[in-house]
Amino acid sequence: MTSKDFTELTKQLGVSVKPELLELAFTHRSFAYENETKETNERLEFLGDSVLGLIVTEELYLRYPDLDESRLSPLRSGIVNMRALADIARTLGLGQYILLGKGEEVTNGRDKNSLLADALEALIGAIYLDCGFEKATASVRALIRDTLESAMAKGAGLDGKTALQELVATLGRGNLEYQITESGPDHDKNFVAVATVGGQSIAEGSGKSKREAEQSAARTAYEVLTTLK
Numbered sequence: 001m002t003s004k005d006f007t008e009l010t011k012q013l014g015v016s017v018k019p020e021l022l023e024l025a026f027t028h029r030s031f032a033y034e035n036e037t038k039e040t041n042e043r044l045e046f047l048g049d050s051v052l053g054l055i056v057t058e059e060l061y062l063r064y065p066d067l068d069e070s071r072l073s074p075l076r077s078g079i080v081n082m083r084a085l086a087d088i089a090r091t092l093g094l095g096q097y098i099l100l101g102k103g104e105e106v107t108n109g110r111d112k113n114s115l116l117a118d119a120l121e122a123l124i125g126a127i128y129l130d131c132g133f134e135k136a137t138a139s140v141r142a143l144i145r146d147t148l149e150s151a152m153a154k155g156a157g158l159d160g161k162t163a164l165q166e167l168v169a170t171l172g173r174g175n176l177e178y179q180i181t182e183s184g185p186d187h188d189k190n191f192v193a194v195a196t197v198g199g200q201s202i203a204e205g206s207g208k209s210k211r212e213a214e215q216s217a218a219r220t221a222y223e224v225l226t227t228l229k
Helices: 007-013 019-025 029-034 042-063 069-079 082-092 102-106 113-131 133-155 160-171 210-227
Strands: 176-183 190-197 200-207
Touching: 007 082, 019 113, 029 102, 042 069, 042 113, 042 133, 069 133, 069 160, 069 210, 082 113, 082 133, 113 133, 160 176, 160 210, 176 210, 190 210, 200 210
Parallel strands: none
Antiparallel strands: 176 190, 190 200
């Protein structure tokens, strides 16, 4: 592997992590394949994804005691998604550290949202392994502070349908519609709503009323659209 200087990065993170672990966190499979090494950042990414999810969920749970699950879930999705993570990775300049194969290098892999988000998750995994959960939590909280505030401003006060409508408008993916079906006797009906965007079915939800079914579908669709990689 190529030796890199991580001094500036560790200063930004506020933690000291073994250089070899950091290098592994930035080793993309395209580089590993071309250099005949078995080690890639994918296992660290897997670990970091779970660590990040727990830290963000705990932060939201403690910070917003008055919000129920239906409002916490879109907030979390606004932070733990590819675009948001890639933006955080850019603020850290992670692109310069990623080890890429020639194919990814010539297609501007260092600025791809997917690669940057994966590298950030792998980095969080490395911090957790080397420094423990307490230091990883402090580091991640600092990294997500601005993203959290932004997500809160955009979505915490919105119900599921409104949050999804604004997200769809931002993404420019087409018209948002709900297809409703109902079943059961009049005194015990069950409704199923399918949220479609641009004619494509994204998610479904069920409930004892049309509104409840639509809200359920909207919350799931919001999760799908913000976490899709």
